[in-house]
Amino acid sequence: MELGYLAGSIVKLAALIGWIYGLLWGLGRPKAWQKAVTIILAFGVIQAAILAKFGDIALFSAFDQGLLIQACTMTMVALGLNLIYGFNGQFSLAQWGFYGIGAYCSADITYRWTSGDASGLLVAGLGTILGALALFLVGWLLKKKRGVPVLSAFTFYLIALVAAGFAAVKLGGALSPLLAPYFGSPEAPGVLASPLALQIVFFLSIIVAGAFAAEVSFIFGLPVLSLGSDYFGIATLGFAIIVKTLLVNSDTILPFPEMKGGRGMIGIPKLTNWIWVFAFLILVIVIIRNFVRSSTGRATLAVREDEIAARAMGIDVAKNKLMAFVVGSFVAGLGGAIYAHYIGFLAPGSFDFIQGYNPLIIVVFGGLGSMTGTIAASFGWIFFLEGFLRVLLGQLGSDAPSWRLVLYPIALLLLMLVRPQGLLGTVEWGFFKDGNNPIGRAREKLSAAVKLKGSGTKKEGE
Amino acid sequence: MPSSIASGKAPISDEKRRGPPLAWVGWAFLGLIGAVTVAYIAGKAWSNPVLFLQNILDGLKLGFVYALIALGYTMVYGIVKLINFAHGDVFMVGAFTSFYAVSRFRLHQWPSAVFPGIDPTVSVIIGSITVVLLAMLICVLLAVTIERVAYKPLREAPRIAALITAIGVSFFLEFFGALPFVYSGRFIPYKAPFPTTAWYVQDGIHPIVSGTASPDNTISFSNIFLLIAAASILVQVFLQWIVKRTKIGVAMRAASYDKSTARLMGINVDRVISFTFAIGAAFAGLGGVLYAIAYSSIWSQLGVLPGLKAFVAAVLGGIGSIPGAFVGALIMGQAEALTMGYISTPMRDAVAFAILIIVLLVKPTGLFGEPSGEKA
Numbered sequence: 001m002e003l004g005y006l007a008g009s010i011v012k013l014a015a016l017i018g019w020i021y022g023l024l025w026g027l028g029r030p031k032a033w034q035k036a037v038t039i040i041l042a043f044g045v046i047q048a049a050i051l052a053k054f055g056d057i058a059l060f061s062a063f064d065q066g067l068l069i070q071a072c073t074m075t076m077v078a079l080g081l082n083l084i085y086g087f088n089g090q091f092s093l094a095q096w097g098f099y100g101i102g103a104y105c106s107a108d109i110t111y112r113w114t115s116g117d118a119s120g121l122l123v124a125g126l127g128t129i130l131g132a133l134a135l136f137l138v139g140w141l142l143k144k145k146r147g148v149p150v151l152s153a154f155t156f157y158l159i160a161l162v163a164a165g166f167a168a169v170k171l172g173g174a175l176s177p178l179l180a181p182y183f184g185s186p187e188a189p190g191v192l193a194s195p196l197a198l199q200i201v202f203f204l205s206i207i208v209a210g211a212f213a214a215e216v217s218f219i220f221g222l223p224v225l226s227l228g229s230d231y232f233g234i235a236t237l238g239f240a241i242i243v244k245t246l247l248v249n250s251d252t253i254l255p256f257p258e259m260k261g262g263r264g265m266i267g268i269p270k271l272t273n274w275i276w277v278f279a280f281l282i283l284v285i286v287i288i289r290n291f292v293r294s295s296t297g298r299a300t301l302a303v304r305e306d307e308i309a310a311r312a313m314g315i316d317v318a319k320n321k322l323m324a325f326v327v328g329s330f331v332a333g334l335g336g337a338i339y340a341h342y343i344g345f346l347a348p349g350s351f352d353f354i355q356g357y358n359p360l361i362i363v364v365f366g367g368l369g370s371m372t373g374t375i376a377a378s379f380g381w382i383f384f385l386e387g388f389l390r391v392l393l394g395q396l397g398s399d400a401p402s403w404r405l406v407l408y409p410i411a412l413l414l415l416m417l418v419r420p421q422g423l424l425g426t427v428e429w430g431f432f433k434d435g436n437n438p439i440g441r442a443r444e445k446l447s448a449a450v451k452l453k454g455s456g457t458k459k460e461g462e
Numbered sequence: 463m464p465s466s467i468a469s470g471k472a473p474i475s476d477e478k479r480r481g482p483p484l485a486w487v488g489w490a491f492l493g494l495i496g497a498v499t500v501a502y503i504a505g506k507a508w509s510n511p512v513l514f515l516q517n518i519l520d521g522l523k524l525g526f527v528y529a530l531i532a533l534g535y536t537m538v539y540g541i542v543k544l545i546n547f548a549h550g551d552v553f554m555v556g557a558f559t560s561f562y563a564v565s566r567f568r569l570h571q572w573p574s575a576v577f578p579g580i581d582p583t584v585s586v587i588i589g590s591i592t593v594v595l596l597a598m599l600i601c602v603l604l605a606v607t608i609e610r611v612a613y614k615p616l617r618e619a620p621r622i623a624a625l626i627t628a629i630g631v632s633f634f635l636e637f638f639g640a641l642p643f644v645y646s647g648r649f650i651p652y653k654a655p656f657p658t659t660a661w662y663v664q665d666g667i668h669p670i671v672s673g674t675a676s677p678d679n680t681i682s683f684s685n686i687f688l689l690i691a692a693a694s695i696l697v698q699v700f701l702q703w704i705v706k707r708t709k710i711g712v713a714m715r716a717a718s719y720d721k722s723t724a725r726l727m728g729i730n731v732d733r734v735i736s737f738t739f740a741i742g743a744a745f746a747g748l749g750g751v752l753y754a755i756a757y758s759s760i761w762s763q764l765g766v767l768p769g770l771k772a773f774v775a776a777v778l779g780g781i782g783s784i785p786g787a788f789v790g791a792l793i794m795g796q797a798e799a800l801t802m803g804y805i806s807t808p809m810r811d812a813v814a815f816a817i818l819i820i821v822l823l824v825k826p827t828g829l830f831g832e833p834s835g836e837k838a
Contacts, residue, residue: 091622151488151823158491223823230545231822233625234777237770238815245812253806354766357629364626402641409634413627417615420623 012064013383016071019045020375024430027285043278050274065274069342071382072277076284076335078362078374080328083288085360086369087297088324089304091229094220094236095332096356097243098213102333103340103351104247104259106202106209107268110341111258113201114269116183118192121201121208123172128211130168134160135218150318154223161219202271206280206337213333214326221325226318240353247348264347272342280338284331288371289432291327300324304369361412367422372429377422492824506804512679517803518796523687523756525795526694530749531772532779532787533701534742540718540782541738543621547628548608550769551635552601552743556750557760558645559597561652569593570655590655598747605743606736614732632766639762647762654755660684690752697745698788705784710737718782767811771798774818780831789829793817 019042026038046068052059060068081095105124112120138160142148184190191197224235250259259265291297299320302310311317340346362381366373385404415423507514531553538546563569570589573580612631616624640647661667661683662676676682705711716724717734725731753768754760775794779786794814801813821828 091625145483147482149482149485149488151492152484152486153488155487155491224819227822227826230543231777231826234545234773235815235819235822238774238818241770241815242812245808248808249806253809354633354763357633361626361629364622368622402637402647405637406634406641409630409637412630413612413634416619416623416627416630417612420616420619 009383012060013380016068016379016383017376020372020379021429024372024432026430028430028433039282043275046278047274066342067382067386069272069274069277070339070386071379072281073335073339073342074359074362074382075281075375075378076338077332078359078366078378079284079288079371080331080335081359082363082366082369082371082374083291083300083324083331084328086363086367086374087292087304088300088321089229090225090321090325091233092236092325092328093233093353093356093360094217094239095328095359096351096353097236097240098217098329098332099336099339099359100243100247100348100351101216102209102213102336103346104250104265104336105212105333106205106337107265107340107346108256108259109205109208110198110202110269110271111265111267113192113198113205114267116180116193117176118179118183119172119176121204122176122179123168124208124212125204126172127165127168128208128215130164131161131215132211134164135215150223150226154219157219157222161215198269198271202269202276202341206276206334209337210330210333213336214330217329218322218326221322221329225321225325237353237356240351240356244348244351244353247351250348259346262348264345264349266345268340268344268346270341270344272338277338277342280334284334285371285375285431287327287331291324292371296320296323364422365412365415367424367427370422370424370427371432372427373422373424376424492820495820503800503804512681513803516681517799519681519683519687520803521796521799522792523690523795524798525792526690527749527753527756528768528772528775528794529694529788529791530697530745530752531768532775532791533697533784534739534746535769535773536776536779536781536784536787537714537738537742539776541714541721541735542613542617542624544613544624544628545773546739546742547625547632547769548635549605549742549746550765550767550772551632551639552605552608552765553746553750553753553769554639554760554762554765555604555635556597556601556747557652557754557764558639558750559600559747560593560655560751560754561650561760563593563596564655565653569596586656593655594748594751597751598744601743601747601750602740605739605746609736609739614735636763636766645762649759649761652754652758652760654686654758658684658686686752686756690756693748693752694788697748698784701741701745701784704741710734714738771811771814774814777818778821778828780828783828783830786828786830 023038023042026042027035029035029038046060049060050058050065077095077099080098081092084090084092084095109120109124112118135157138153138156142153142156179192182190182192184193220239224232224239227235246254247259248262250256251261292300299310299315300323302313302315303317303320307317310320358381362377363374365381366375366377385408503514531549534549534552535546538544538549568575570586570593572592573588574582574585577585608631612627613624616627639645660670660676662670662680663682664677664680670676670682703711705714713724713729713734714737716727716729717731721731724734750765753764771794772791775790776787777790778793779788779790794817797813797817798810801807801810805813825831
């Protein structure tokens, strides 16, 4: 039984890695219709595996589906962290905090919606929109006065955000009673209580959660990113701890009784299914890949390699770091929102900073600055740790699963001692390859031309 | 031409005189936060000075323990520039060692078992010191092993590899400790090797009779508090002496200044680093025993938060500076105790890290740190 399960799991994991390879390869094709076909095929294969049943045994059991969804959310979080840490060189431990913020934010919106209260969506949605407007306004005003110190800029942004939040609370509170009649009663549900409306709200809640996490990361990152690397790391660790503490006290210090503080939030509608997960996974992959391959992304890489040289090239280092941080956190917020609606129960314990090392370890495992490695490591991580290691060790006795948390630090130590650059180093597949954008192609042509001339100067790889 | 240079210079000096625009806003914001905090605490202190003093005493107790842990962080960071996340778990191992020595093997009673006629007070003192020394020894062995196995091979690797390794070692100790046959993942009540006596202050110092509460509105303290304060201060003095007056201390300072030059001067840098880990672990072990005695409950993740807060204390005081770590730890202790007393107990972690972020923004080198570009 155990061996059969183990073999099955390994086959599934290998098939999934192959699936990722195929997806990335197909997305890397030049024509738009090829990409579209790839996306449909990649979606369809997993959907078929979920639906397929051989007699009594499902090819992809509910447990495997759960692992798949967790792996996809973990991929989103880890890709965001890879952007911040792998591509921009900012050692951040705050990613898990943004994940928690995204999870709780979207969970609160849909929870309130299902209990006939539109205030969650209205306040959070208006808050993020007004907050973004306020941030842009302040940024535009500050641009006119050059050389404003970080601390003062932070103060202005903070005042603007607080004002926007206050306005959103007032406005949302005033608007939500107007919508209340459309929810109807439990016997006669109104327009807004329909399943379609709930799906739309779910989509909006994910976006709002991501945007909220991004705004928080902006206001936090603005002053903190000016610190040095280790200090930035410890400050972000502090952020993760502060978020967890606030979540534990969400019903006492923060005014959210429905989050129930340390007891955990129950009753979140389980709306996540493979369609949503896949759509957002593709979205995140495209966002991160296009960010890294854009001119901003090249500036990001330059900042990682040498800040002073980057500044000499005319790159606004502070702005660049902040942008990578905000995009990474946005993605983490999306991942959190999807996770919340898959698991249906949120406890602050799962957003502990100790768990927060997980995405960091995944990024390091997969190879810093390798998006392929990050995706593969996320899948491998979830299926290995949560999947067959837990089940397999569970066969040995009730205490054995705790061994899995002993085994993985050992694996980590061995990896660091044997292969510190990560399993895949900087290898990229298909879609992520450098040759798949015009500049990368031009660069390849150039290096080929140089080779033809036989100058023999060996350029160092990136 | 000279006139144009002069006219070009004028705005620059003007700019310098005015400083960056709107700098006052940030300072006013921080000043406002500080003023509100001070006013809030002062108001509370005014309304109940006795409670305030009691909170200060509790904060001192916590701060002295943090100081013992922070020393290891600050010294290791000063030399190898590594956040040794495993240090907090070494602290936990110290606490558990003393727990097993006391509860399982009754090591604290060995003098009276070996020499039956001995005075019980002397017996308890000698026995407790033995327990503490044993815990320190185990911690030293553990830390030196960790350093040899995990950190030494990575000394020339990128710093992140060493940092991830430190996290890995920390996880290993925590989760290996949580295995059922090691320490188990539960909270374990800790029994001190010596009896606790407490005193209260009301027109002089009176002992609290056990089984009765101290009178209302009095400050009370125990022999544990005195012990922690004495141990922490003694360790500070001892460490100052080591670093300033002994040969190994000179070698440590040289290695922290410039490793390769120190090596050229005939210093065995590897041995110095091992010694640094060892001495930090010894004090962490001492801190672990004292923490367990003071808070009388231990578990396998005991070291995580105190360890992090001690690191924050080291950063607060200026990492690499030993008096800085001490002062930073005392500040952290006060911040936590006042938060617990006046805001809410769970908020203590959040406040501790919020203070860290603010201090880093205002003075990134910490209170006692030397302004150096290398540290960042």
